[in-house]
Amino acid sequence: MTKTIAYVLYPGLTALDLVGPLTVTATLGPEFQSVTVAHDLSTxxxxxxxxxxxxxxxxxLTNPYAVVVPGGTSGTLAACADETLLDWIRTASAGAEVTASVCTGSLILGAAGLLEGRRATTHWGFRELLxxxxATPVVERWVEDGSIVTAAGVSAxxxxxxxxxxRFAGEDAARLAQLVIEYDPEPPFGGIDWSSVDYAAFAPLTQAVLAESLADHPELLARLTR
Known part of the structure; x- marks a missing residue:
């Protein structure tokens, strides 16, 4: 049987959160297929x-082999209150080999009740919301806890x-995927100096995004800001 890797779409997602991983898993052999799934087929x-x-x-699509949820900002927070989307993720996750997220997509997994008692990560500006x-927030590029895998911000x-x-097809397949997409990053200014990041300065922006995005969902807003 073909093993379906389902990427969840919703308004306001970050494109690279979706397209980056999808491009990687699309290199898998014919026993796998990568699809995108949403409420309907509209853009x-x-x-x-x-x-x-x-x-x-x-x-x-009711029984995917794996589920991947991309992140974003306002759109992602709004999706945390989309019960139809959350119900599908819960049901799909119950039978999936892996349920994964990129960036703030982990907040959607959290809203679906999938992170309770698990180690997880997300974009650094939203990490403590986990x-x-x-969940137990972890400062790592990606985190695997059983069937749940979460990645940090965007490129992660x-x-x-x-x-x-x-995990699905072995090291040779993963090395081939890396070669096919020529993933060998050399950022022009080197790596991020995390010791210089002003986390406190970013916090008010996070709170403002929460307040604006969840204005129509006071219970969820209170949960994330209390």
Whole structure:
């Protein structure tokens, strides 16, 4: 049987959270297929000048082999209150080999009740919110805790996806995927100096995004800001 890797779409997602990992898992052999899934097949806005559309719907896809949830900012927080989306993720996750997230997509997993008692990560600016969902926030590029795999911000999704290919098909397949996409990063200014990041200065922006995005969902807002 073909093993389906389902990437969840919703309005306002970050395109690279979706396209980066999808490009990696698309290198898997014919026994796997990577699809996108949403409420319907209409196009949705990302958080940049790009629109995307699903290849299948929640109603049509009920038993994926793996689920991957991309992140974003306002759109992701709104998705945390989308009960239809959350119900599909819960049901799909129950039978999936892996349920994964990229960046703030882990907040959606948390809202679906999938992170309770698990180690998890997300974008550094939102990491501490994971504790509000019963998770233990971890400062790592990606984190595997049983069937749940979470990645840090945006580009970390590619690293996580290479791990998924390794988990699904072995090291040779993962190394081939890395070669195919020529993933050999050399950022022009070197790595991030995390000791210089002003986390406190970013906190008010996080709170403002929460307040704006969840204005119509006071219970969830209170849970994340209490």
């Amino acid at each position: 949705v806005d990302s958080d940049t000048a790009l629109r995307v559309a699903a290849t299948t719907t929640f109603g049509e 504790a509000r969902f019963g 999704g590619i690293d996580m996806a290479l791990h998924l290919v390794h």
